[in-house]
Amino acid sequence: MPLAPGAPVVQVWVDGQLFQADRALLVEHCDFFRGLFRSGMREARAAEVHLGALSAGGFGTALRVLRGERPALAADDEELLQAVECAAFLQAPALARFLEHSVTSDNCVLLCEAAAAFGLRDVFHGAALCVRDGAPELRAQLALPEARDYVAALRPSRYVALTTHTPAPGFLEDASRTMCYLDEEGDAWRTLAALPLEASTMLAGVATLGNKLYIVGGVRGAGKEVVERGFCYDPDGDTWRPFPSPHQPRYDTALAGFDGRLYAIGGEFDRTPMSSVERYDPSAGRWSFVADLPQPAAAVPCAQARGRLFVCLWRPADTTAVLEYAARADAWLPVAELRRPQSYGHCMVAHRDGLYVVRNGPSDDFLHCAIDRLDLATGQWTSLPGQFVNSKGALFTAVVRGDTVYTVNRVATLLYAIEGGTWRLHREKIGFPRPGSLQTFLLRLPPGAPGPVATPLPEL
Incomplete structure (x- = not known):
């Protein structure tokens, strides 16, 4: 018929x-x-x-x-x-x-x-x-x-860390202005590359996209003057190149590489939080505005799971709100909320169908972290057993590689195995040898001789 x-x-x-x-x-x-x-x-x-x-x-x-x-x-x-x-x-x-x-x-x-x-x-x-x-x-x-x-x-991904730096005078050589990667076999942090003198990682957005590192929105000076240019690092050529900053100057922004684009999410300008979000197309070399967040926010934790981009927003009454960016609709859609006392969050990572929100614990001790898992398939929250102490637990920044969570501070680099929705301490490696707040990510580095061991530097 x-x-x-x-x-x-x-x-x-x-x-x-x-x-x-x-x-x-x-x-x-x-x-x-x-x-x-x-x-x-x-x-x-x-x-x-x-x-x-x-x-x-x-x-x-x-x-x-x-x-x-x-x-x-x-x-x-x-x-x-x-x-x-x-x-x-x-x-x-x-x-x-x-x-x-x-x-x-x-x-x-x-x-x-x-x-x-x-x-x-x-x-x-x-x-x-x-x-x-x-x-x-x-x-x-x-x-x-x-x-x-x-x-x-194929090259394996390496765990890379970058600490806080502001633009350096050209005449001043600063051995600490480097990215370092973890040599797991040698239990050492090795120098990968020096930062450009004009680059700032203080309150900057840092993300990877297409095995390149992007830095956006760092500041200089006590007045938090926004650095105008962003910088992109290509490990294949061991080269840096500048690229345009977002239309709206911003610092303390969350930067995410998602679906072939960069997203600068929220942030501050003139000490005022913002809700605006911009998207950068590397092939066109242009930023454009997309849907605003539903509220102004800085240092927004974000993570990707199953090809979806999620953020965490902290709201009054101790509420953690998880939202998803729907690219086709250009909208931020509510996913779930969690009520916890003192629910100020540090970071969020994803593994399979789970989002793990790391936040301060239920007491006034900010050295303790608690972890809650959101199951994206069921919408249910569960609390991971135990608490993690940041003096050793290093959970202010975390990255997932396969079934392993990498966390780091100056004391130790800890690797947690994710098993059945829980974290189990799997291995302990040497701590990061440089002072300052850390940003961490994964890069696939070209083959060749390992870089020099990063020497410990004193606290400022």
């Missing part, structure tokens, strides 16, 4: 199962259906489409993703393989992105090899990075020579 012109629903038979699908949705997101319905062939006018090459489970997952859902994928091989096969056959970028953001240490080997076999390059690359940064036994599980060779050629 022919399909009426412009009919909104099409019936799709897959592996003996019937699906009712929105025609416009299929055309928008799948190159296969776009080509089919616009081909002028008899099949393009049929009321039913038969897809004999796919599984019903994979197609059902695809439809849910295209409709904006985030289905939980089981760790079993069959469901993941069906989803990969469907993404490749339908040529559905949205499903491929969903798979890329679903990579974990539990499924990275399977997704790496399946994506290689079906030609999903971005999923293959993302899964390979997860394998490279994971335990050595993950690499040993790879069977495809193509996957093994690709993973072996």
Whole structure:
């Protein structure tokens, strides 16, 4: 039976199962259906489409993703393989992105090899990075020579730290104005690169995007004069280059690299908190304003989970509010709230479906940190057992690499293993040898001789 012109629903038979699908949705997101319905062939006018090459489970997952859902994928091989096969056959970028953001240490080997076999390059690359940064036994599980060779050629991510610096006079050599990375095998912090003399990391936004480091909005002097230029570091060439600052001068801003863009979120100017947010497109070299935060805020904790960008805002009555930036709608959407006494937060990190909000503990002792976990799938909060003491726990800054949380201060660098939603102290390394507040991140460094060991410097 022919399909009426412009009919909104099409019936799709897959592996003996019937699906009712929105025609416009299929055309928008799948190159296969776009080509089919616009081909002028008899099949393009049929009321039913038969897809004999796919599984019903994979197609059902695809439809849910295209409709904006985030289905939980089981760790079993069959469901993941069906989803990969469907993404490749339908040529559905949205499903491929969903798979890329679903990579974990539990499924990275399977997704790496399946994506290689079906030609999903971005999923293959993302899964390979997860394998490279994971335990050595993950690499040993790879069977495809193509996957093994690709993973072996990748560089592991390194834990990098940067302390507080203001612009330096050209005649004054300051050995402390350097970025350092953790040499885990040698248990030492090594010098990576010196900061440009004009760069300031005091109250600056620091983030990575495309394996490059960006610094925005530092200040100089007691009057907090905003440094006009931002700086970008490329580890591949060991080079710095300036790039434009946001239209609105701002310091103590949160900087996030998300979906190929930089976001400068909130901050202060003239000692006044702001709600404005700007987005930087590296390919165009331009900043543009996007939706404001619902309230003025500085030093906003932010994290990314499953390809989504989240921030934490602190509100009166001891309330922690988590919001998500919806790029297509250009809006900040409420996700969850948490009521805790003295809920001033230090940072937020993400692991799989969990957001971990690190804040001061339930007493007046600000050396104690408490951690609450928000399950994004259920919307439920849970408190992690125990408290962490910052004199050793180093939880004012944290970064997640694989299934490990890296934290650091001058006393120690602590690595926590995330297991079942809890943190367990896994390893302890040497503390950061420089004074000042720390910003930490991950970079994939080029091969070569390690930098010199960063020598300890006295407190100012």
